[in-house]
Amino acid sequence: MSKIALVTGASRGIGRAIALSLGNEYTVIVNYSGSKDKAEAVVHEIIDNGGQAEAYQCHVQNFDDVKAMIRHITDTHGSIDLVVNNAGVNRDNLLMRMKESEWDQVIDVNLKGTFNVIQNVTRPMIKQKGGRIINISSIVGSLGNAGQTNYVASKAGVDGITKSVARELAPKGITVNAVAPGFIKSDMTDELSEDIKAQMLSQIPLNFFGASKNVSETVKFLASDAADYITGQTIHVNGGMYMG
DSSP states (O other): OOEEEEETTOSSHHHHHHHHHHTTTEEEEEEESSOHHHHHHHHHHHHHTTOEEEEEEOOTTOHHHHHHHHHHHHHHHSOOOEEEEOOOOOOOBOGGGOOHHHHHHHIIIIIIHHHHHHHHHHHHHHHTTOEEEEEEOOTHHHHOOTTBHHHHHHHHHHHHHHHHHHHHHGGGTEEEEEEEEOSBOOHHHHTSOHHHHHHHHTTOTTOSOBOHHHHHHHHHHHHSGGGTTOOSOEEEESTTSOOO
16 A cells, blocks of 8 residues: 655645655645645646645645544545645735734744644554654744744744654654755746845855755655654755754
């Protein structure tokens, strides 16, 4: 029987890259909140490459929805071997101008969503005597960033959850780690002016933007047997911009 991996926020960007990278080794549950078409496209690409996948809509900030999703996965597939908590949003604003709704939405999706998924997968993973949980954090959780107080707080919280849950679940054979990307090439970075790109690159010792593959391959390593002695760590993928 194929191992089962859940990737939240997997319809685009880094989540999509992670789902595709896992497609040859896992049956991938492609979680999405909005675009069914984009999620189904990821599913079809995995299947076209010889893998197995299915899409599942769920808003991770809703505890009951997450509970139903995990129950569906375990009832349908019998196990859940790997979870990648990637779903996230940003609502950037200076602190003095930030609306309460902008704070709440980012914390609810990025931080509470991570908690909701971890709490609901813990019991089935303990029952099956093992599993991997990988949380997608961010370089700004360590560095801070002006205009992103809500996002920074959520990602620093993800790093903290990672350490605490790793200590709780290690005796059960479950590892918990985080991957913190730096500047990753995307549609957003492509639209930046050359001056802004140059300013961003000046902060990166390796002097180039990362790619989604750099993150997805790190996730794949942490999910592999080669990483069975690694837990409670935040792995930074940032070209040397932050060296913790």
